Amino acid sequence: MLGHRVHHHFVFSKKGIQRPNLFVGISLILCVISDKLAGRFDSQKDQLIQMRTSRFLISTLKETPADAEVISHQLMLRAGMIRKVAAGIYNWLPMGLRVMRKVENIVRQEMDKSGAQEMLMPAVQPAELWQESGRWEMYGGELLRMQDRHQRDFCFGPTHEEVITSLIRNEIKSYKQLPANFYQIQTKFRDERRPRFGVMRAREFVMKDAYSFHLDADSLQETYDVMYASYSAIFKRLGLGYRAVEADTGSIGGSASHEFHVLADSGEDAIAVCDKYDYAANVELAEALAVGGERPEPQQEVQRVDTPGQHTIDAICRFLELPIESTVKTLLVKGSEQPVVALVLRGDHELNDLKAEKHPLVATPLEWASDEEIKLAVGCSPGSIGTVDLSVPVIADRSAANLADYVCGANIDDVHLTGVNWGRDCPEPEVFDLRKVIDGDLCARATDQDDSSRLTITRGIEVGHIFQLGTKYSEALNATCLDQNGKAATMPMGCYGIGVTRIVAAAIEQNHDDKGIVWPAGLAPFDVVITPIGYHKSDEVRAVCDEAYRALTELGLDVLLDDRKERPGIMFADADLLGIPHRITVGERSLANGEVEYKARNADQAENIEKTTIVNFIEEQLNKVI
RNA sequence: CGGGGUGUAGCGCAGUCUGGUAGCGCAUCUGGUUUGGGACCAGAGGGUCGGGGGUUCGAAUCCCUCCACCCCGACCA
Structure with a gap:
């Protein structure tokens, strides 16, 4: 019983050495991650690194904090994913960070697949760059400004056009190096007028931002199309119901622009959708046709x-x-x-x-x-x-x-x-065209007044936005490269953003029930939770749980073993609240028949399965979802 | 930025009108009984009552001031 030995190894005496225990826990978590990335599993170490609730911070709340308005904010607090530090500024606890990392990794994989290169830019940026682009004055109150000890002006980056453009103007000299697309996943700060809804509209947030450089507009269009496809792939993999919509280019300027919205009633944006012509646009942009056709002749006097x-x-x-x-x-x-x-x-x-x-x-x-x-x-x-x-x-x-x-x-x-x-x-x-479109309006693509196409207004959460910037920043910052004729050409640019932290909230808005979060398969902090009944009383229960943990982890799954000395109801309630997709309950009652209980988070009923078939069964369930 | 509201233990709240030296539920810790959907009993710890100033013999409570947070609005001819 390796499990036993291992367990003793990490259970400290009642007097408890809090700090070392915590550190051990953290370093173990890191071990798990790095090992997984390396794709190897040392069986000895594997036993040591169990994700036990007794050593993983579960900070679930029974009651909803009073200042949380929307469901995702409430559930993120209750599930112990985030805690507020100041308005629009949050701690991400281990449970929340695991979800954020899942999002990041999907985004990263798809960006890499698209040919973009990952890099990292600083959060703090010198005022000079922003003065050069003209945005030091233009950006307004959302730009958090600060000074260093020499009273030099800096800002905390709300976005990185200036930094990337100033970098690339020095690094790229020839059209042969184009097109090039660079991205980072990094913390931004925008001093929002009114932060709200938890991490949905936070001041500090994590964003994936990418910037592409080109020799001409055609090349920009090509990369833009690639990004459009990558974004579609990303949101599909995230398991979210989304829609790409035509968007206003706003103050950033440039020509084409699309937003990617996760559809949810709590969304802050209204989008107009027409299925007949597959037209979708932010209502900010959606064209409003005249209603009622030709103007009638006057009938009345003033x-x-x-x-x-x-x-x-x-x-x-x-x-x-x-x-x-x-x-x-x-x-x-x-x-x-x-x-x-x-x-x-x-x-x-x-x-x-x-x-x-x-x-x-x-x-x-x-x-x-x-x-x-x-x-x-x-x-x-x-x-x-x-x-x-x-x-x-x-x-x-x-x-x-x-x-x-x-x-x-x-x-x-x-x-x-x-x-x-x-x-x-x-x-x-x-x-x-001055007015907002309304539900039931003719679609902008309609051919005439009798066209059956109608706009439906739905709500969405903007989680992605892609732009063709043109030469706005490359011109301001003088980013040129030599073209085929050896002449300096100003590089057209594209920029592409994804709100990583906002996606976490948006996913919850779209996937929850009265018991808590119901994560899409790819986002859950853990794939499987094992809830033993009598882990500390029954050697058999413990042995089955430990073995199931080992075998499932070997499959490459993130498994959480709930070894707290809590009553089953608490473990079930937490598992539901945390939204872990698959739950295996091991108790002496079903073990008497050689069975354990399985319940999918999104299923109404639990079912019994042969204890020897746990791994195959879970594999089947995973394939079902994917 | 404008309007409204709230700050009392980790969370949810009462106490404020009518000033008398801080309480309830959950959570936490100890002991015990329990143990398949948020148990029970007994005990314990934890609060500069958002900060500062004032009135008063005495302030969570009254007055002044600052701060933080939340909500609504920024759509009206």
Whole structure:
């Protein structure tokens, strides 16, 4: 009974030598990892390095901490994966780190497979690089700035375009070295306005970021496509329900961009999906077609109506007993050339800020005109603005521009106009896509108004984002290489991010039940948990558990043996909470029949299996999942 | 950044209105009885009541101030 001997070796006397014990535990864990990587198993050592709960920090909580709002945050705390250090800053305990490493390794393997090279850049970066790119000023409050002892400015890197570009401009000299793609898995810091939901939107987080360099746009497109495929492979292997969506390139600039979203109701992003044309886009970007087809001919004359105290669209509709679709709202925002610009939307539609910012006359970032500015420009208060006799530039959303006989403010307090028509009562407006798409809208790919394609709005957690940056950074930092003609060429770049720590949370959002986490096979901190009943009382139970542990570990599985002197209920509850996919329960009761009990985390029922077939059985279960 | 809320033991909370020197459940430790889905009994340890200042004979409690954390908003004509 090797197990016995080994066990004694590590059970310290009751007086307990806490520290050495802990250190031994940690170094043993490291042994397991390095041995696994090396792919060898010394049988003697194998016995020594058992993952026993008695020596592995299980910090499960029965009660949910009060400040955790979303399920993944609650379960990560309850499962003892993370603990908060400060707002948006977390400790990753051994249990959590094991999951993070699983994610990292899948990402790493697929990145390597794609031909990208792993490297590591510093977390702390000098201000000079950011001044060179212009982002020291542009990046704003999210950039955590600091000074060293010589009062030199530094920041904690929120991203690494500057560092990689400045490195590569020195290292790559010839087109023959291109294309090249470099990645790292590293800690970032973004001083979020409002960190929340645990590691889902943390300030400090782990990200895989990759940067590619090219001679021309075609090469960039090629690598971009490779990355798109790699990302798809990664999220598939992670076992997550995801969707790639067209995305806004935002302030980073560049042309093409896709986000990868894990679909979950708790997601912070709304995405518009159309199955007919396989179109999916972030609602920030999703194109909104005009509703209702061609604009009808005017039927009504303009009428002036007093609307005392009616300042919202809803109030006006109730007051005039008109459908909201026949109203128009006129929004005044700050302009880039004029003080204010009017944006006109149908009453039931919402302005999409990002779309508005794309119009050259609109100031970026979008800013609402103040009541005073509105008074000055129009002569009334917000709530009574309209399109007739407006002396500011007017930009109308496609759907608003298609309206006839609509209702709007009269630019006089407490007065509205009905029966207003573009072209007749006010100039034809400039038409621009301004509104947010809504559920049931026509898909942007639709051929005509009768097309059956419809957008569905679902929610997602952004876990990946790929960009074609173009030459924005290579130009600013002067990253060139020599082309075939010996002439210096500015290298187009791509960048590709994956939120490693966010994936851990997203996976839980998508995979949990009332008992706890239900990990996808590839992410679980342990593949199998052995829960003995009477481990410390029954030699037979202990022998079967130890042997099962040994045999399963030999298969290359991560096995956890729960040798705590706890009642079975506690062990079962913890196993469920931790979400370990496979559980083997060994007790004298079933051993009497030569059997042990098996239960999959995602199954309702346990089943008995021959104790001699444990390894084959587990192998079968694993194959089933994969 | 604006609005709201909360800070009392590792976690969940009561006590604050009405000032009198800190408590409950879980967890932890000891002993015992238990042991197939979060046991029971007995005992024990653990708290600068977020920090500072003030009022008072006396402050978790009242006042001032700072801080931290959480939620909502940043969509309105």
